[in-house]
Amino acid sequence: MLLHSLTLPVPDFEQASGWQIKPEGACKGDVCIPLRGQSGETLQVEQLAKDMNLPLVAEASEQCWALGPDSVGGKTLATALAADMTLPDLDGNLFSLSSLRGKKVLVYAWAPY
Amino acid sequence: MWQALREELAPQGFELVTVGMDTLGAAGCRAAIEAANPSHPSLIDQHHVMADLFGVINIPNSIWIDEDGMIVRPAEAAPPPPIPGSTPPVMTDMPPETPTRLREMRAEAMKITTNAEAYHQALRDWVTKGKDSEFALAPEAVIQRSRPRNASQATGHAHFELATHFVTQGKRELAIKHFRAAHALVPDNWTFRRQAWSLEPVGDGPMARFWQGPGPEGDWPYEGDWVQDIRREGAENYYESWKP
Numbered sequence: 001m002l003l004h005s006l007t008l009p010v011p012d013f014e015q016a017s018g019w020q021i022k023p024e025g026a027c028k029g030d031v032c033i034p035l036r037g038q039s040g041e042t043l044q045v046e047q048l049a050k051d052m053n054l055p056l057v058a059e060a061s062e063q064c065w066a067l068g069p070d071s072v073g074g075k076t077l078a079t080a081l082a083a084d085m086t087l088p089d090l091d092g093n094l095f096s097l098s099s100l101r102g103k104k105v106l107v108y109a110w111a112p113y
Numbered sequence: 114m115w116q117a118l119r120e121e122l123a124p125q126g127f128e129l130v131t132v133g134m135d136t137l138g139a140a141g142c143r144a145a146i147e148a149a150n151p152s153h154p155s156l157i158d159q160h161h162v163m164a165d166l167f168g169v170i171n172i173p174n175s176i177w178i179d180e181d182g183m184i185v186r187p188a189e190a191a192p193p194p195p196i197p198g199s200t201p202p203v204m205t206d207m208p209p210e211t212p213t214r215l216r217e218m219r220a221e222a223m224k225i226t227t228n229a230e231a232y233h234q235a236l237r238d239w240v241t242k243g244k245d246s247e248f249a250l251a252p253e254a255v256i257q258r259s260r261p262r263n264a265s266q267a268t269g270h271a272h273f274e275l276a277t278h279f280v281t282q283g284k285r286e287l288a289i290k291h292f293r294a295a296h297a298l299v300p301d302n303w304t305f306r307r308q309a310w311s312l313e314p315v316g317d318g319p320m321a322r323f324w325q326g327p328g329p330e331g332d333w334p335y336e337g338d339w340v341q342d343i344r345r346e347g348a349e350n351y352y353e354s355w356k357p
Contacts, residue, residue, distance in 0.1 A: 002160075002278045018166055055268035059275050059287065066278070068271030069165040069262070076168030077187060077259035080252035082178045083166040087132065087156040090139050090146055095130075095154050098182060103128045104240055105178040108115065108191060109158075109169045111134045111304065112145050113311030113322040 003065040006045040013043055017069070018083030019052075026052055029079025031072060114193045118233075119153050126180070127240045129153040134161050134172065136280045136308055160277050163188075164304065165270055168260035171303040171352060177239065177249075185239070185249040187259040190352035192227035215320060217340050224348035228355035235357065248357060258356075269298025273305055280312060288312070289334045296336065303351070310338060 001016040010021050019026040021043070025034040037047045045067060049056040055068035072078035085107075086096040097105065119129040130153060133142035138159040146155050163169040167176050168188045175191035178184055207216060235248040243249065250258065276291035292309035299305055307325060313335075314321035315328035326338030343351060 002274055016162070053264060055264065055271045057268060057271040057275060059279075059291070062279075062284075062287070064275070064278065066271040066274035068267040068269075068274070071262040071264055071267045073256070074261055074263055075256055075259045076262045077184065077256045080184045080255040082176070082182050082184045084182075085162060085166055087158055087162070088139075089154065089156055090143055092139075095156055097130070097178065100128050100130070100178075101182055102180050103126050104180060104243070105128050105130060106191075106236070107163075107167070107176040107178065108129060108131045109134055109163050109172050109174040109188075109304075110131060110145075111172045111307065111311075112141050113135070113307060113325070 001067050003045060003067060004063065006065065007042045008045050008048075008067075010041055010043060013048075015086060018085075019070070028083070029081035031078045033072070114196075116149060116151060116153070118194050122237075122240050125240050130156065132156045132158045132163055134158045134163055134169070134304060134308070136161075136277050136312065138281075159281075160274060161304065161308070164273070164302065168262070169304065170260060170299075170301060177236075179244065179249065183252060184255050187250075187255050190227060190232075190355065192229035192232055194233050195229040214324065214326065214340065218323075218325070221340060221343045221348045225351045226349055226354070227352060231357070232355050266299050269295045269302075269305070272298065276309070293335065306335075306337065306342065307339065309335060 001012070014020055019028045022032070025032045033052050035048065035051050038044060045056065045065070048054065049067060052070055054070055056065055057068065058065050070078060082097060084096055084098040086094050088094055097107070115129060115131070119127070131151065133146065133156070135141035135157070136159060139157050142157050170188070171190070173191045174188045175186070176184060176188050177186040207219060239246040239248050272291040272294035276288045276295060279288035279291065289309070292305070295305050296309070310325040311322040313331070313333070315324035315331065326340055327333035
């Protein structure tokens with residue numbers, strides 16, 4: 001996710017990464033990673049990146065950073081529980097995968113190039 | 114084709130969600146979506162979160178998710194439904210004025226192998242039987258079968274995010290710098306490459322973004338291009354072969 005500051009609101013991180021911030025740490029499915037030095041509604045990104053082994057890449061000339069995805073266990077998926085991906089449709093209306101609970105869902109990736 | 118399959122399987126509690134992965138966002142995807150006029154959710158993924166969250170490295174790809182929100186098959190090639198009695202296209206279908214590059218691309222594309230019949234049999238089996246389908250993988254198998262990712266590859270994803278940002282800001286040089294870093298760190302990700310190449314269109318016709326390589330005279334800011342890379346890696350490896 002793209003950052004313009006090294007503090008990050010908890011909901012923004014949760015929504016983009018699929019990890020939930022709980023008292024025991026950052027959790028996804030049954031996996032939890034303990035966090036240090038975090039409190040309140042914002043996350044200290046540098047510490048978070050260290051604790052979760054997330055890459056934090058800066059573009060110094062533009063005062064922005066990108067926080068990359070986790071690589072827990074050397075795999076893309078730390079858990080088989082699907083992240084609640086939320087994306088817009090053509091009109092900008094947001095849609096969350098979790099709204100399809102109770103159905104079998106095939107998520108199909110395509111590209112116009 | 115997918116739309117028809119979705120209509121057929123919907124009464125069995127099945128839904129299709131299509132996700133267009135394009136740095137150009139809705140502007141890039143609009144024509145194709147409006148032409149398809151889908152009745153299912155059709156989403157726009159400007160930041161390739163499908164790569165971050167699910168490990169999509171090429172398109173078309175699919176992820177199967179069950180009624181409880183558990184992934185039962187991680188990202189894998191998703192060939193279109195086979196059409197009974199149809200014959201594959203042949204090279205002679207191309208009009209004589211077709212540029213050499215597009216002929217070369219077509220020649221490589223025809224060598225790409227898919228497992229459409231096995232994939233679609235498995236899909237129907239899962240939609241019918243649910244958890245009892247042999248093709249619905251257990252959680253541990255799903256995790257094991259998901260794309261490998263180490264810290265260096267994760268760093269490549271972060272560079273891709275920066276590149277996306279700079280494309281939206283109109284800062285082409287910075288975008289190219291970070292696309293190149295992403296390509297170097299995640300060399301097996303075709304979508305990261307194809308996305309960057311598509312942003313250097315050749316001409317302004319319908320094939321401009323599909324050219325995916327240097328034009329007749331333009332400078333080319335990337336190490337590889339579609340024809341060069343698929344020849345090096347082998348068209349038969351463009352998709353991982355389907356495993357039950």
